[in-house]
Amino acid sequence: MSAGEGRAAAVIGLGSMGGGMAAALLRAGFSVRGFDVVPANLERLAAAGGAPAASPEAAARGAEIVVSVVVNAEQTEAVLFGAAGCAAAMAPGAVFISCATMAPEAVRALAARLEAMGIHYLDAPISGGTARAAEGKLTIMASGSKAAFAAARPALDAMAATIHELGDEPGTGAGFKMVNQLLAGVHIAAACEAVAFAASMGLDLRRVYEVITGSAGNSWMFENRVPHILDADYAPRSAVDIFTKDLGIVLDMARRGRMPVPMASEALQLFLMTAAAGMGRDDDASVARLFARIAPISLPEPS
Amino acid sequence: MSAGEGRAAAVIGLGSMGGGMAAALLRAGFSVRGFDVVPANLERLAAAGGAPAASPEAAARGAEIVVSVVVNAEQTEAVLFGAAGCAAAMAPGAVFISCATMAPEAVRALAARLEAMGIHYLDAPISGGTARAAEGKLTIMASGSKAAFAAARPALDAMAATIHELGDEPGTGAGFKMVNQLLAGVHIAAACEAVAFAASMGLDLRRVYEVITGSAGNSWMFENRVPHILDADYAPRSAVDIFTKDLGIVLDMARRGRMPVPMASEALQLFLMTAAAGMGRDDDASVARLFARIAPISLPEPS
CATH class of the missing domain: 1.10.1040.10 (N-(1-d-carboxylethyl)-l-norvaline Dehydrogenase; domain 2)
Incomplete structure (x- = not known):
């Protein structure tokens, strides 16, 4: 009886960190669709049992939880609101877990836009390196609304050994x-x-x-x-x-x-x-x- | 049967580090004479069972081991070679354990002068803070001749939990x-x-x-x-x-x-x-x- 059984998650950014996190979600029973601009990363996801998608939007469609593991605020904005972005495909009540390192004010701006659409935003930068990502033993410095935490919980538990809950305002984690x-x-x-x-x-x-x-x-x-x-x-x-x-x-x-x-x-x-x-x-x-x-x-x- | 039983040691500089180190030597059975410019530090030595002395020279007379716990190269030179300094009072075969933080070239100059008199010099800067000094659990980064190590050993064992032996040249420890x-x-x-x-x-x-x-x-x-x-x-x-x-x-x-x-x-x-x-x-x-x-x-x- 795994936390992710029967749940659909998406992972955007399948590099050294995101690839390991997708694997951890798969092990926890999630069905995982993923997107990356690097074809080899998509092949690795398929080999681990996940489903490659052609865009962030395609990966996110139908997912309760979208985990974004890109490098900065600009990429996160593109993943959400760019061409074929996630935001348009996510249902109200779903949660976007944003792991990129960025300034708190950039987090607050993205979170406000997404929450205006009824989608939860969890500010969730990560620490721990690639080995711990693959083991599902990251440290996550998270902040966001109670609803965002509740929606994200099964994925957080699958990906992290330590979850610091740092308050209800996106940006504090950052x-x-x-x-x-x-x-x-x-x-x-x-x-x-x-x-x-x-x-x-x-x-x-x-x-x-x-x-x-x-x-x-x-x-x-x-x-x-x-x-x-x-x-x-x-x-x-x-x-x-x-x-x-x-x-x-x-x-x-x-x-x-x-x-x-x-x-x-x-x-x-x-x-x-x-x-x-x-x-x-x-x-x-x-x-x-x-x-x-x-x-x-x-x-x-x-x- | 303690390492210091029947041995005479001197400690020059009885501040927060040296005072604790003198106490550790006393506990190991050494008789300890000490010198400091601050009268309260001499009183503390007496209360711990040591013997206050009126000068570095007076403290060092008859000691097999002199431990110098002053702050820099200038003070170490004064302790050794200044008015009423230790060097004149130390017998050939005795060892001077120098704990002050100083540049390697300053160490080499002092060691050469002392060794020309037949007295051993152990370059022995310390780390660990006042609590571990008092417990006899310092870390010592030591270098010097085999003879210097041999002569210093009983005192090192009394003062330190970890003794890094870093080679036979004074200055390497520094x-x-x-x-x-x-x-x-x-x-x-x-x-x-x-x-x-x-x-x-x-x-x-x-x-x-x-x-x-x-x-x-x-x-x-x-x-x-x-x-x-x-x-x-x-x-x-x-x-x-x-x-x-x-x-x-x-x-x-x-x-x-x-x-x-x-x-x-x-x-x-x-x-x-x-x-x-x-x-x-x-x-x-x-x-x-x-x-x-x-x-x-x-x-x-x-x-």
Whole structure:
């Protein structure tokens, strides 16, 4: 007796996160239609037992729950209100679960438009990475009306291990996510800078990892990303351009609010330099390689 | 049968860290003489069963092991080679355990001078805070000759839960400590900035703490310092001026090595602004109060 038995869901955006979330919904008994602009992602959905659709509108038709796992506010608006968008196909009482990272005011604008049509909007940014997406063990920072939570509940339970319920206003979840992204971006940049600084002293970088992960200088990101540097493996688990985007949103929000965020600003410049140097699509630990290009240090080479 | 039974140790610098370390040595059976410029710290040593001394030289006379817990290279040099310094009183074969945070090249210079006199030097910066100092559960990042380690061992075992043995060259331990301090300083500044950013959005700061400590944006420092902000308690566990000092050392080292460290540089500016605003001796989480002075946010008030 699974939570999704007999229920129809749609997933828009079937990349590394959305693909895993669709699989988690299928395992929970949902019938899942999905849409993505990349044909290979549609084939992967079909292989997992889902039904590829030709547009967001086609995917959403008849679904009680639509989960949108695209990258930003512009894509979310296109998914909802663009040509062959979801909004026109969704029935009153259905819920749109929006997982893209965006500014709270962008969330509020989208939610207001959708709710005027009688469709619920759950602001539901996600955290946890691709492995936990595939396991149905994400962390979701959610806010929205009681009705939106109620309608979304079976899908949330299928996709997440931790659901933070952060209030009844869409945009609050997004605010929490932006605080997390500010810290995550700063910590990745700092981890790469610290490893480069250690290399400039000629320290044994594996010992540095061992010592720091047991010390007060540790962070979740240091622990998670520095192994990529030690293994010289810059295949993107999460790309540099995710942080040029997310720290860009933080800086835009902060400027509008006349709020100085100097640490986030400096981190954004490092991600932009790394992207400018041609590594935007590589793993975000590539900030370490930026330092290695401009300073007389050597980092581990691929074995 | 304790490790220190019948052994004489000296502790120079009996503040929040050194005082706890002296107590740990006493519990392990060492006889401990100590020196500090603050009379109250000498009284505390006497109350714990140690013997106050009138100078570093007087404390060190007859000691097999001298533990120096002062704040920087200048003070360490004065403790060793200044008027009534330790070096003149120490016997060949004794060991000087230096815990101050300083640049590796400063360590190498001091170690060379002392070793020319036949006295061992262990480069042994510490991490863990005052509570773990008092419990004898510090982390020590140590480097030095095999003879220095052997001579220091009983005291290290009494003071530390974790002893990282980082090689036979004095200065390597200091290098690891500076990497840790770079990260620690950046993470404190980032934690304060993130809390201020969250406050600018009107988010519930206790929920922010709960969500972030379970997310990828977490750091050891976020988890440890943000409660000071939530409780509006800026009594110094570790002061702003510790980081103006330690990040200053990082920046000096990096400049000498022609190594850019932009994240550390930005964090140092925030600590300097906080110190300039009159909070240098307050808890390092006071960087959050700096943001509250210049931006339209409100942080928790003392209850």
